[in-house]
Amino acid sequence: MSDGDNNPAAIPVSVADVQGDSRWMSQHNRFVADTKDKEPDVLFVGDSLIQLLHQFEIWHQLFSPLHALNFGIAGDATQHVLWRLQNGELENIRPKVIVLWVGTNNHEHTAEQVAGGIEAIVHLLNQQQPQAKVIVLGLLPRGKDPNPLRVKNALVNKLVRNTLEIRSNTSFLDVDPGFVNSDGTISQNDMYDYLHLTRHAYTSVCNLIHGRVQQLLSEAVCDDLNSGL
Numbered sequence: 573m574s575d576g577d578n579n580p581a582a583i584p585v586s587v588a589d590v591q592g593d594s595r596w597m598s599q600h601n602r603f604v605a606d607t608k609d610k611e612p613d614v615l616f617v618g619d620s621l622i623q624l625l626h627q628f629e630i631w632h633q634l635f636s637p638l639h640a641l642n643f644g645i646a647g648d649a650t651q652h653v654l655w656r657l658q659n660g661e662l663e664n665i666r667p668k669v670i671v672l673w674v675g676t677n678n679h680e681h682t683a684e685q686v687a688g689g690i691e692a693i694v695h696l697l698n699q700q701q702p703q704a705k706v707i708v709l710g711l712l713p714r715g716k717d718p719n720p721l722r723v724k725n726a727l728v729n730k731l732v733r734n735t736l737e738i739r740s741n742t743s744f745l746d747v748d749p750g751f752v753n754s755d756g757t758i759s760q761n762d763m764y765d766y767l768h769l770t771r772h773a774y775t776s777v778c779n780l781i782h783g784r785v786q787q788l789l790s791e792a793v794c795d796d797l798n799s800g801l
Contacts, residue, residue, distance in 0.1 A: 579685050579688045579689065579692075580651065580680075580681060580685065581649065581650045581651055581678050581681040581685040581686050581688060581689030581692075582650065582651065582654065582685070582688050582689045582691070582692035583651055583654075584651055584654040584655035584658050585651045585652065585655055586600075586652065586655050586659075587647070587648070587652055596645060599645050600645070600656050600659070600660075600661070603641075603643045603656070603660075603661050604659075604660035604661055604663070606641060606643075607660070607661065607662070607663055607664040607665045608664050610641060610665070611639070611665065611666075612639050612640055612641040612665055612667050613638055613639040613640070613667055613668045613669065613789065614635065614638045614639065614640040614641070614667055614668065614669045614670075614671065614785055614789070615640070615641050615643065615665065615667040615669070615670045615671070615704075616635075616640060616641065616642045616643060616644060616670075616671045616673075617643045617644070617653060617656075617657070617661070617670065617671070617672050617673075617674070618643075618644050618648065618653065618671075618672060618673035618674040618709075619644060619645065619646060619647065619648040619649070619653075619673065619674050619676065619677055620644065620645075620646035620647065620648075620768060621644070621673050621676075621712075621768065621769065622642060622643070622644025622671075622673050622674075623642065623644030623645055623646050624644070624646075624768060624769070625642065625644070625774060625778070626642040626644070628771055628774050629771075630771075630774050630775050630778045631778075634778055634779075634781075634782045635778075635782070635785075638785065638786075638789065641665075641667075643656070643661055644673075647677055648674060648677060649674065649675070649677045649678040649681075649689070650674055650675055650678055650681075650686060650689025650690055650692070650693060651678075651689060653672075653674050653693055654689065654692055654693050654696065657693065657696055657697070657700075658696065662696075662697075662700045662701060666701065666703055666704075667701065667704050668703070668704060668705065668788070668789055668792040669704060669705050669706075669707065669785050669788045669789055669792070670697055670701060670704045670705070670706045670707070671706075671707045671709065671781060671785065672690070672693060672694070672697070672706060672707065672708050672709065673708075673709040674690065674693070675687075675689065675690055675711050675725070675728055676711050676712070676714065676721075676725060676767070679721075682724075683724045683725075683727035683728045683731065684731065686724075686728045687727075687728050687731035687732050687735065690708060690728070690732050691732070691735050694706055694708060694736070694739065694742055697742075698739070698741065698742065702741075703792075704741070705741050705742070705743075705788040705791065705792060706741060706742040706743070707742075707743055707744075707745050707781070707784055707785070707788070708732060708736060708742065708743070708744050708745070709745050709747050709781070710729040710732075710733075710744060710745065710746040710747060710748065711725035711726075711728050711729055712725065712747070712748055712751060712763075713725065713726070713748065713751055713752050713758060714758075714763070714766060714767045715758065715766050715767075716757055716758055716760075716766045717756060717757055718756045722752075729744075729746070732744060743784070745780065745781065745784050747777045747780045747781060749776040749777065749780070751763065751773070761773075
């Protein structure tokens, strides 16, 4: 699926500092620093949909009590997340659950390449954090009306779901509660710019994520108990 070393979505690369303010690298360095003085049970990694989640009250209600860290950066594609994780963001921490949400920004890549990029990230997580249970969130539909990116994201989800079925400690979670209406449109009440979620929409999505995270945290506790027997 990933086309081996020829898949650009699976080749780690940092974001070019086009604006000249080193903002992306500064965010990455802050995350690396966080791993040195925090001990998260849950780690969220991904793009703006992860980053913006931290700004809503639902994060503080559901995930802060679970000792969660948020390593989301707006605009990131799979290759950028892969670079970040290979360059310090997984050091010094041992989360029980890792939530990954990335891929909708891989505009220049095919669905197969995007799925391969996600697969490469999962492989890295499984290698460097073998104790962690990984949740890969499905890409959401986007755009007010039906469009090729919706079709592409749906295909990415299908490919990723099929791949993860054979991986231990990793699962796929569809967090779309039904954003596409019967007429094919997406409401601005759910996605204010037809990509990013409103407070209301985040509540629906986060309840789905929270349920799975709690389930896996409970399983992790049982695993620890069994390993101590």
